[in-house]
Amino acid sequence: MSVFGKVQLGYLVVESQRFDEWRSFGSDAIGLHVDELGADTMRFRLDERECRFLIQRGPAEDLMAIGWHITDHETFDRVIGRVTDRGVPVVEGAPEEAALRGVERLWRFPGPKGIVQEIFTVARDSPDPLRMTTSAFVTGDSGMGHVAITSREPLAIHRYYDTVFDSRLTDYIDENIGGLTLRIRFLRVNERHHSIAVANVQGLKIEPVRTRCQHVNIQAGTLDDMVGAYRRVLDLGFKMAWSIGQHTNDKELSFYCVSPSGFEVEVGWNPIVITPELEEAWQVATHQGISIWGHQTVDPGIVDKLGQLRQAASHLLRPEITVPALSGAPA
Template identity: 65%
Template sequence: MTDHLAPSVFGNVHLGYIVIETQRFSEWRRFGRDAIGMHLDEISHDVIRFRLDDHQARFILTRGPAEDVVALGWHLDDHESFDRVVARVTDRGVPAVDGAPEDAAVRGVQRLVRFPGPNNLTQEIFTSANTTDEPLFMSNRGGFVTGASGMGHVAITSTKPHQMRGYYNTVFDARLTDYIDETISGAKLKIRFLRVNERHHSIAIANVQTAPINPIRTRVQHLNIEVATLDDMTAAYQRVKQLGFDMALSVGQHTNDRELSFYARTPSGFEWEVGWNPVVVDEKTWEPSTHQGISIWGHTPVGQTIIDKLDQFRLGARSLRRDEDVVPALAGAGIADN
């Protein structure tokens, strides 16, 4: 294989959409539209979508039992980058399957291909998004930050963090932005933050090798979207509380990307971070570093009881029955780091 000689796709990759499988459409309508403040489109009995901007779909909810994120959709800027990613996958013997026209229509994209990803998260790539000039009906007045940065990020817990980092490096030329060292309930965690464009990170990987079990049932621990104004973040925080949704972490500021944010618990169980004003990486000057602790201030658990902690470990025990597939053919030997 000679793709180490080929041009990098870094900078031409953007998180474009996220697919969630759920049976809880009524709760998700209230959460996504009324609490978080996104635009809701009713597509069919089995599909609803949320918009953040002129893209037809940023979050696609399909009816099913997983109660989880099931796919990540990555926008490739041009056909050359798209073909390069497909070749990297298929040259290593991993199947890449063309998406059916009806799947592409639901996602609002063109030239859709999907292939296996770590933690049983299907990876989907597309070349362009269908856009619409239909007005957005959203609670947040300032809008969301997407564009060259993509639409946010996802955070994943892993017992095989080196291999997972190797996967995203192999497929998308992801770069290491920085690390965070944190201790939670006696377990030492190292979190790796990977970027594929100017956004500080599109993927965060929390190493749970030293934990007695992976405490996260779902494929992602949280996903993030970025609002354009501080007022929109604080208004969303108030709506989440007023509508009775669980608040996982209060407003706080992260040590590494300096984003102000809060974390709400979704109807499917994983967390949803709404953030404002993270740093944008300058490729000419950025050097990876290690930060101690996730937050400078805030991000304290809200209303968590001992029963909640026991329930968390009960759900975590269910994750032991799910093998963490890191797609070894695309992870290589993994990337050894500190």
């Protein structure tokens, strides 16, 4: 039985030493609600949920885990069964870990690129009112946004999320970067156009991105909210990667800025929602180029559209972490 439509992106876990920068970036620039739980833990809220971003002190400066909300216990057990049946270790999260994430029934297992996959069934709402500059973010049944990663094994990642969550291929984008065609595939697990995007960097001779993810996306409630965040990011001196533009495939208007940990944060507005009517007739297409308009490079130090290419000497090829038992060829 398919679990598609019963899965949504719930929260993200980031490890960082740059708490002062994250506090200002998340609260003052992007416009999120911030809760400081101590010297080593900070949470950001986008909505009534207790936690959407969990920032924990540590040296990685990276996205460490993706938390997936499984909407019922039967589906949760089905996902656990799929993972354990293939011999992949599944570990129950400690009660204090679940509490930090504001969830119940927390389990985790290995994921592509070394990003731990965490699943839970119940998310707690906070009794405290939101204190945000932004009026609202769009979450609900489609989850909090998406995660984009680069990979030399894009098909393996596609198969991973197909095996675990019955993901569906939404579409492709072919983008030319310095004479090399970069193919990006977009995977959905619910009505959101995509919850995972995977850029194929198999042909690149150096590792384009230091961090496990290239960017994470959140969806502003209004156009004014998105534009307001863009202005605050610039005014506060945070690095802008791409200016406001519109994507070819999901039609989302968005901008990209660089988080204190180095991966980008995309703040978007009004992407396509694949309703049941659209789902029934959906055809996978390939779009030429990432953007219809805009999304121009803002920072002159960013030399390509992946946004994080550094000096070649600092990006020697390194082995990519995969989970073969969950990403092998489909039966």
